[in-house]
Amino acid sequence: MCTAFGMTNGDFYLGRTLDWHCSYGEKIIVTPRNCKINYKYAKSQQTGYAIMGTALNGSGFPLYYEAINEKGLCMAGLNFPNNCAYFKPNQDKLNITSYEFIPYVLRKCENYSQAKEMINNLNITDDAFSSEMPPASLHWLICDKSGAITVEQTEKGLKIYDNPLKVLTNNPPFDLQLENLKKYENLSPFEDKNSMIFNSDKYFCSGTGALGLPGDNTSMSRFVRTVFNSQNVQRTDDNNSNPATVFKILSKVECIKGCVRTNNGDDYTVYSVCFNADKGLYFVKTYNDDKITTVKLADYDLNTNQLFITDIKQ
Numbered sequence: 001m002c003t004a005f006g007m008t009n010g011d012f013y014l015g016r017t018l019d020w021h022c023s024y025g026e027k028i029i030v031t032p033r034n035c036k037i038n039y040k041y042a043k044s045q046q047t048g049y050a051i052m053g054t055a056l057n058g059s060g061f062p063l064y065y066e067a068i069n070e071k072g073l074c075m076a077g078l079n080f081p082n083n084c085a086y087f088k089p090n091q092d093k094l095n096i097t098s099y100e101f102i103p104y105v106l107r108k109c110e111n112y113s114q115a116k117e118m119i120n121n122l123n124i125t126d127d128a129f130s131s132e133m134p135p136a137s138l139h140w141l142i143c144d145k146s147g148a149i150t151v152e153q154t155e156k157g158l159k160i161y162d163n164p165l166k167v168l169t170n171n172p173p174f175d176l177q178l179e180n181l182k183k184y185e186n187l188s189p190f191e192d193k194n195s196m197i198f199n200s201d202k203y204f205c206s207g208t209g210a211l212g213l214p215g216d217n218t219s220m221s222r223f224v225r226t227v228f229n230s231q232n233v234q235r236t237d238d239n240n241s242n243p244a245t246v247f248k249i250l251s252k253v254e255c256i257k258g259c260v261r262t263n264n265g266d267d268y269t270v271y272s273v274c275f276n277a278d279k280g281l282y283f284v285k286t287y288n289d290d291k292i293t294t295v296k297l298a299d300y301d302l303n304t305n306q307l308f309i310t311d312i313k314q
Contacts, residue, residue, distance in 0.1 A: 001260065001267050003222050003253040004066065004076040004141050005230050006166035007246070010237040011278035012145035014074035015246040016066050018054070018273075019255045021265035023314055028282060029055040029062045030300050030308040033070075037061070037103055040127055041095035048107030049073075050302040052282055052295070054273060057309055058129055064102040070297060071110045072145065072277040075102050077138040079170050084137035085155045086126035093123035098135045105142065112144050116160060124153045141168040144277065150174045167226050169253075170219035177223050184224050187213055189232045217260050222253045239276065243283045243292070246274040257287070271312065286314050 001019035006012065018026075031037070031051040038044045038061075053067025066076035077098075089095045096104050101124065109115040128134045139152040141163065148163040152173055161174045169177070188209035213228055214221035229249045236242065250272045260267040274283040280297030293313060300308050 001170060001217065001219070001222075001255055002076075002078040003226055003250070004078060004168045005226050005249070006074055006141070006143035006148055007230050007233075008145050009233075009235045009242045009245055010239040011242070011276050012072060012074075013242065013246050014066070014068060014076065014143065014275040014277060015250050016076050016273050017250050017254055018065060018270045019260075019267050020270055021262060021267050023270045023286075024056060026054050026065065026271070026312055027057060028284070028295050028310040028312060029053065029057065029064070030297065030302075031062050031103065031107075032300065032302045032304045032306070032308070034303055034305040035307060036305065037107065039100050039104065040097055041089055041125065042100070042104065045104075045107050049110070050297065050300075051103060051106045052280065052297045053102070053275075054271070054284070054312070057307070058099075058133075060307065061099075061129075062103055062307060063099050063129065066273065066275075067102055067106055068275045068277045068280070068282075069106040069109075070280060070302065073106060073109055073111055073115065074141075074143050074275060074277050075106055075115075076141045076168070077102060077136070078141070078168055079137065080139040080152065081137045081171065083152070083154050083171055083173055084139065085153055086124050086135055087153075089125050090123045094119070094121050095123050095125050097125050097127045097129070098138055099129045099133075101140065112142050112147050112149060115142050116149050119151060119158075120160065122151075122158055124158070139168070139174070141166070165227050165231075167223060167230065169223040169226070172220070177220065180220050181224060181227060184212065184228070187228055217255055225252055239279070243274045243276065243281075247272060247283075247285070247292075250274070284312055286312060289313055
């Protein structure tokens with residue numbers, strides 16, 4: 001369970017919740033421009049755009065959950081079980097493992113159009129990072145202020161969807177999410193005029209235009225809810241307060257411990273994160289601490305060759 005969305009509100013922002021049954025000790029990791037990254041099949045990257053995001057430190061390899069680069073390109077990987085499929089290496093394709101995908105794209109691409117062109121010939125391989133870390137079943141949102149795509153690889157192969165909504169959750173595949181969204185085209189932030197009930201003002205309070213907006217924790221409902229809220233939220237040019245707007249939208253899809261119980265345990269919103277992609281700012285809060293931690297990409301020496309790793313207060 002996860003939700004991600006991008007929106008222009010003054011600057012461009014990426015918001016994301018990480019919903020799972022536990023934390024793995026995620027860190028804030030900055031990959032500077034001169035930090036060499038070795039890939040399993042693709043040519044090593046000696047240099048590239050600087051990246052900042054939430055990740056695990058895989059013995060010096062940044063295993064990003066979501067991140068932005070210094071050019072304002074954003075990328076997030078979300079759980080996509082039962083539909084996701086990875087393949088063996090294909091000599092006619094660009095072979096990238098799932099755990100390499102985010103740094104590979106963000107190090108090379110300046111905007112989502114470049115990313116779309118580069119990954120058109122992509123094959124995401126089934127390699128595990130280690131014996132203790134099998135490949136996670138994922139699909140990805142790639143976006144900036146100019147546009148967005150969703151990238152999914154299923155048994156039918158790699159699919160790149162244009163995503164004008166800049167929203168992604170989990171199952172089902174993205175085309176079915178869009179099909180389901182058609183059922184909610186009547187939703188509106190304006191009041192509904194009910195002609196079936198005489199003097200209906202006595203029976204309804206404000207908000208009737210959004211009657212039928214789903215409120216449960218399923219992926220399809222979170223998708224609809226995030227589209228509705230991100231499309232209708234009041235926008236300003238006040239970038240000092242706009243991260244709060246992103247967190248308010250995320251709060252509508254946060255998962256409370258005990259409300260989603262699985263065989264692995266109770267899913268909950270481990271953390272919520274907001275990026276200001278234009279200014280290289282990272283804002284994060286966790287389930288047990290609503291205090292927002294802020295990290296600035298500009299505070300780091302981006303010309304070094306070593307990762308910068310910062311703890312996230314849990």
